[in-house]
Every structure is written in structure tokens, then in C-alpha cells.
Amino acid sequence: MASDSANQSSAPTRRSFLAGLLAAGSAAVGVLLAVPLVRFTIHPLLSRTTEKSWSEIGKVDEFQNLDAPVKKLVTIEQRDGWRRTVLEKPVYVAKDSNGELIVLSAVCPHLGCTIPWVDKEKRFICPCHLGTFTPDGKLISGPPPRNMDRLETRVEDGTLKTLYQFFRQLTPNKEELA
Amino acid sequence: MQQAPKSGFRAWLDRRTGLDSLLHHALDEPIPGGAKIAYVFGSGLLFLFLSQIITGVFLAMYYVPSADHAHTTVAYITKEVTGGAFLRSIHAYGSSAIIIVLLLHMIQTFFYGSYKGHRELVWLAGCILLTLMLGMAFTGYLLPWDQKAYFATTVGTNILSEVPLAGTAIKRLLRGGTEMGTLTLSRFFVLHVFLIPAFIFAFVATHVYAFRRAGAAGPPNEDPVNPKLPAETFYPKQLVMDMGFAMLIIVALGVVAHLYPTELGPKADPADTQFLPRPEWYYIPVFQYLKYWHGSTSVLGILIIPGILGLLLVGLPFFDRSLERRPWKRPVSIGIFTGVLLGLGALGFISHREDTRNPGVAAQLKIQHEDTQQFMSAKFEPELSGGSLAAQNQALANPAATQGKALFEAQGCNACHGDGGVGTAVAPKLVGVGNKYDAGKIQSLLEHPTAKMTAGGMPTVSLQGDEMKQLIAYLESLK
Numbered sequence: 001m002a003s004d005s006a007n008q009s010s011a012p013t014r015r016s017f018l019a020g021l022l023a024a025g026s027a028a029v030g031v032l033l034a035v036p037l038v039r040f041t042i043h044p045l046l047s048r049t050t051e052k053s054w055s056e057i058g059k060v061d062e063f064q065n066l067d068a069p070v071k072k073l074v075t076i077e078q079r080d081g082w083r084r085t086v087l088e089k090p091v092y093v094a095k096d097s098n099g100e101l102i103v104l105s106a107v108c109p110h111l112g113c114t115i116p117w118v119d120k121e122k123r124f125i126c127p128c129h130l131g132t133f134t135p136d137g138k139l140i141s142g143p144p145p146r147n148m149d150r151l152e153t154r155v156e157d158g159t160l161k162t163l164y165q166f167f168r169q170l171t172p173n174k175e176e177l178a
Numbered sequence: 179m180q181q182a183p184k185s186g187f188r189a190w191l192d193r194r195t196g197l198d199s200l201l202h203h204a205l206d207e208p209i210p211g212g213a214k215i216a217y218v219f220g221s222g223l224l225f226l227f228l229s230q231i232i233t234g235v236f237l238a239m240y241y242v243p244s245a246d247h248a249h250t251t252v253a254y255i256t257k258e259v260t261g262g263a264f265l266r267s268i269h270a271y272g273s274s275a276i277i278i279v280l281l282l283h284m285i286q287t288f289f290y291g292s293y294k295g296h297r298e299l300v301w302l303a304g305c306i307l308l309t310l311m312l313g314m315a316f317t318g319y320l321l322p323w324d325q326k327a328y329f330a331t332t333v334g335t336n337i338l339s340e341v342p343l344a345g346t347a348i349k350r351l352l353r354g355g356t357e358m359g360t361l362t363l364s365r366f367f368v369l370h371v372f373l374i375p376a377f378i379f380a381f382v383a384t385h386v387y388a389f390r391r392a393g394a395a396g397p398p399n400e401d402p403v404n405p406k407l408p409a410e411t412f413y414p415k416q417l418v419m420d421m422g423f424a425m426l427i428i429v430a431l432g433v434v435a436h437l438y439p440t441e442l443g444p445k446a447d448p449a450d451t452q453f454l455p456r457p458e459w460y461y462i463p464v465f466q467y468l469k470y471w472h473g474s475t476s477v478l479g480i481l482i483i484p485g486i487l488g489l490l491l492v493g494l495p496f497f498d499r500s501l502e503r504r505p506w507k508r509p510v511s512i513g514i515f516t517g518v519l520l521g522l523g524a525l526g527f528i529s530h531r532e533d534t535r536n537p538g539v540a541a542q543l544k545i546q547h548e549d550t551q552q553f554m555s556a557k558f559e560p561e562l563s564g565g566s567l568a569a570q571n572q573a574l575a576n577p578a579a580t581q582g583k584a585l586f587e588a589q590g591c592n593a594c595h596g597d598g599g600v601g602t603a604v605a606p607k608l609v610g611v612g613n614k615y616d617a618g619k620i621q622s623l624l625e626h627p628t629a630k631m632t633a634g635g636m637p638t639v640s641l642q643g644d645e646m647k648q649l650i651a652y653l654e655s656l657k
Contacts, residue, residue: 018414022421033428036261037236043260081240082247082254084560086657
């Protein structure tokens with residue numbers, strides 16, 4: 001112990017230098033180990049949990065001679081992590097002024113009621129607040145802020161498909177909901 | 179470390195918390211005879227336990243402890259979540275690592291005679307921790323709810339019913355009923371995640387406190403009560419060794435988890451009568467040992483012999499009061515300890531040899547291995563939520579499927595596979611079968627069921643042309 005007197009002043013510095021080194025090393029290793037944990041945690045933010053999927057409506061041929069909009073049920077699938085939900089939603093297949101096939105969402109852009117086609121009046125009439133629309137979905141009267149929402153369509157092997165989406169209500173422009 | 183700084187933030191923090199004296203107490207613990215690699219196992223265990231807590235908490239972010247969802251959520255973790263297979267592997271292999279390091283820790287303590295000299299409580303708390311860790315391994319094994327988890331736990335809980343008088347009651351209490359089910363899973367989850375960890379915290383604290391109070395024992399030639407060898411403080415040399423060992427553990431775990439990610443088998447199917455459960459490797463010797471005891475001798479084998487060995491182990495510091503620590507001067511205790519260890523090793527070896535030599539067993543184990551491989555290579559299939567359309571409604575969209583549905587019912591398929599192919603206790607669900615196999619494969623399976631299907635009671639389906647197509651169309655529509 002006698003010879004230690006010379007080391008007395010330098011020993012604590014050497015010891016604290018080592019302590020600093022160990023602490024820094026442990027912190028670096030800790031950060032490295034945290035990387036997989038962070039990636040694991042943010043997985044749902046990086047992957048698209050709700051994939052957009054095209055739903056089949058029916059053969060194009062059966063809609064060629066439409067004289068009024070026809071209601072069809074489309075099946076849509078939603079992903080929620082490890083679950084999936086299959087829903088059926090009503091849409092209308094109609095023709096626009098050029099005679100092209102269009103698909104309209106049956107959800108009223110006012111407050112979200114389901115709009116029926118009233119054949120007697122040749123109009124869409126929403127039962128909730130009497131918003132009325134033309135056969136191709138243009139707003140005629142009532143509180144809805146915009147036309148009925150058109151859904152994206154495409155034809156594959158003679159089958160009409162649509163990309164079912166939900167839109168924000170009460171806004172004058174069609175805004176897609178995530 | 180010896181001198182507290184006089185001013186500044188550190189001084190203020192020390193006045194408020196006593197951090198410096200705490201650090202001093204922790205780091206300047208004297209080790210008679212100096213730092214040694216042999217002393218790293220205790221802190222290695224603490225490190226592994228910490229790793230299990232952290233990975234466990236993160237796994238719980240996606241896991242659902244219910245018989246309906248457990249398997250799906252573990253499959254989701256394994257197949258979909260970024261780094262999920264890796265994290266789950268670290269957790270699963272971590273339990274094996276704990277058992278290995280625990281054995282090393284125990285062997286070191288035993289051969290060094292470090293339990294001697296006022297260290298009864300250290301030893302007792304250690305024995306309790308060993309039991310608790312085995313409990314963690316047992317309860318954690320069930321949670322993925324795959325075939326091996328289900329059947330291994332069925333066997334494990336059945337063994338409990340061998341306990342005289344209270345056996346059946348204990349088994350029912352643990353299972354939450356007479357049979358294994360979703361309540362069993364909930365109970366095991368609570369034990370694994372809340373109860374046992376709480377006891378582990380308490381006994382780790384007791385273990386460490388009692389150890390620090392008695393002091394480090396030092397090498398075998400040291401007096402365990404009044405150490406005479408020159409001491410070295412824990413910091414820096416022993417700390418660096420401990421940290422090096424922790425690094426070694428994490429690197430080894432990381433490499434194994436990366437190269438051989440732990441697998442998940444097909445979902446538990448209680449109706450499977452063929453499945454041969456095999457426990458984790460550290461339970462294999464016990465599993466083999468239990469095979470030798472039947473009927474009237476079982477009380478001796480299952481209760482009395484393990485009871486005596488357990489009592490010998492737990493009571494060791496009370497029976498063995500001499501302060502002699504050198505192993506060659508303690509032939510009896512060292513002999514028994516080594517004998518038991520070698521015996522366990524031999525049992526493990528015999529079990530492995532029996533499994534490979536018995537052609538029937540080897541074939542079944544091979545089938546189970548292939549089933550697991552097949553499940554692992556299949557894409558993750560999300561679970562259909564309860565609010566979804568019934569499968570039947572969807573089938574109506576396709577006229578062929580509608581006729582197929584009638585055939586499905588006329589042929590009595592629904593008697594075993596359930597209406598809409600949702601599955602029952604006796605036959606698996608058919609929902610999603612179209613994602614797994616194409617029409618050709620489904621047809622060949624219907625016409626030529628596999629041995630496993632036949633064994634499960636699946637008959638050969640012989641329908642001609644159109645009807646077969648309609649049935650397949652219906653099966654494919656089940657989503």
C-alpha cells in the first residue's frame with residue numbers, strides 16, 4: 001500500500017476514463033440492440049395495412065342495355081393487422097351522358113345515408129333529407145354538397161371492376177378517406 | 179468512484195439520490211482472490227432475464243392470449259412484422275440460454291463450494307429462481323398455440339395428475355377445466371407475464387442482497403467466512419469480464435436467431451390423434467425418466483425419488499455444514515451432483531436414440547417436421563373477423579359455387595368440416611383452402627387423400643366432371 005501514494009492522484013483519472021469508455025461502449029451497444037425493437041414497433045406505420053383491392057361487379061355485357069341505374073353489391077376486403085374483414089357495399093352501375101359505364105357509390109355525400117334509385121321518378125332520392133340526383137348521379141336539389149361519388153372502374157377480361165372507397169361527407173369536393 | 183465530486187450537477191444529484199455511494203457500494207465490492215471468468219454466470223443470467231423482459235414486452239405488442247387468435251398473432255409476428263421472426267427467436271432461444279447459463283452458474287457454485295459459510299439464503303433463493311425459470315419455460319411454451327405447444331402442454335399438465343390426492347385438482351386448476359382450452363392459455367399467459375416474473379424480481383433481489391451481505395466467496399481454497407486472500411474490487415476487472423460475457427451471449431443469440439429463426443407449427447388441432455409431442459431439450463431428460471414409471475411404482479418414480487433429490491438440493495447448505503470447499507475433499511456431495519447431471523444427460527441421449535431408432539416414431543416426427551416447414555413457407559393468412567360476411571353468402575355470387583354448396587351438404591362434408599367449412603373439433607377448417615392450393619391440387623386431395631387425412635377420417639370423394647368442379651368452386655369461394 002505504501003507505493004500507492006504516487007498513484008493516488010492518477011488512479012481516479014484512469015478509473016474514470018475507463019468508466020467513460022465502458023459507459024460509451026454500453027450505450028453504443030444498447031442503441032444497436034434497440035434497432036430491431038424500433039423496427040418491430042413501427043412496422044404498422046411502414047406497411048400498408050389497408051390494401052386497395054379491386055372488387056368485381058359483373059360481366060360488362062349484362063350492363064350494355066341499361067336504361068336505368070342498377071344496384072350491385074360489391075365485396076370489399078379490409079386488412080387490420082392480422083385480421084381481415086369482408087364487407088358488402090352497394091354500388092350503382094349507370095351510364096353517363098356519353099353512354100359510358102360508370103359506377104356510383106350509394107353513400108350520400110350529405111350525411112352518409114344509402115341512396116335508393118326511385119324508378120317511378122327516374123331519380124336517386126335520398127330518404128334522409130330528400131337530396132335528389134340524376135340517373136348519372138348529378139345533384140339536382142336538396143342539401144347534399146356535391147354529386148354522388150363516382151368510383152374508379154376498369155374492365156378486365158370482360159368483367160367490370162371497381163375500386164371501392166369511402167369519401168368525406170359534407171364537403172363540396174370529393175375527398176378520399178384513408 | 180471513491181471520492182464524490184464536491185460541486186456541480188453530479189454533486190447535486192449525489193446529495194439528492196446518494197447515487198455515488200450506491201455506485202461505490204455496487205462497484206467496489208471486494209472479491210477475495212480477484213476477478214475470475216468463473217464468476218460471470220450470475221450477471222449473465224441477470225442480463226438474459228433483462229433481455230427476456232424487453233423482448234417479451236415487445237412481443238406482447240402484437241400477441242393476443244386467446245385460443246382463437248394466439249396462433250394467428252404469432253404467425254403474424256413471425257411472417258409479417260419487420261424483425262418479428264428475429265425478436266421471437268431471441269426470446270425463444272433466450273429461454274434455452276437461461277437454462278444453459280443457469281446450469282453453469284449452479285455447477286460453478288457447487289464445485290467451488292460457494293454455498294458454504296452463512297450462505298443458506300443465497301442458495302435457497304437460487305433454488306427457487308431455478309424452479310421459477312423452469313416455470314417460465316413451461317408456461318411460455320404453450321403461448322404460440324401450435325401443435326407442439328398444445329400437445330407438449332397436454333402431456334405436461336397430465337403429469338401433474340400423478341400427484342396423490344390433489345393431482346387432479348391441480349391439473350384442473352391450471353387448465354381452467356378438465357380439458358386444455360382458451361382458459362388454459364389465459365392462465366399460462368398470466369403466469370408467464372405477470373405472476374412468475376413478479377416472483378423472479380423478488381427472489382433475484384433476495385438472492386443478490388443475501389449474496390452481497392455474505393460477500394463473494396472467492397476460490398475453493400478460500401475461507402468462506404473470514405476471507406484471507408488479497409481482495410480485488412468488482413470494478414473494473416470483474417465488471418469488464420461480466421460485460422464481455424453479456425456481449426458473447428447477445429452475439430451468440432443474435433447469430434443463432436438470424437441463421438435459424440425459431441419455427442411455428444400449424445395451429446393446435448385437438449382432434450389430431452397422431453401428434454407426438456416432444457418438449458424443449460431441457461425437459462427431455464425428465465420426459466424420458468417419466469417413461470419408466472407406470473402404475474403402482476409411479477408414486478416412487480414421479481414423487482419420492484424427485485422429492486428426495488429436490489430436498490437434497492434445496493437443503494444442501496444445511497446438510498453440508500463443513501467449511502471445506504475444495505472439491506476433491508468433498509467426494510460424496512460432488513459424486514451425487516455429478517451423478518445426477520450425468521444421469522440427466524444419459525436420459526436425454528437415450529430419448530434421442532429411441533426416437534431415431536423407432537421407425538414409427540421417426541416417421542411421425544418427420545411428418546410433423548414437414549408440416550411445420552410447409553406452414554412456415556405458406557404466406558401469412560389473416561384471420562377473418564367475426565363481423566365479416568358469412569362464407570355462405572359469398573359463395574352465392576358464383577352459380578357453380580352455389581351448386582357446390584349443395585353438394586358439400588349432400589355429401590356430408592359439413593358434418594365434419596362445419597357449415598361453410600368453418601372447421602370443427604374433428605376436422606380442420608376449409609376456409610381459405612383456395613389460397614393454399616389450386617383447383618388441381620384440391621381435386622387430387624379429394625380423390626386421393628393423404629395418409630394423414632385418411633387417418634383423420636377423411637373419405638375419398640368421387641364425383642364426376644361437373645359436380646367435382648362445382649364442389650371445388652365452392653371450396654375456393656370459402657374466404
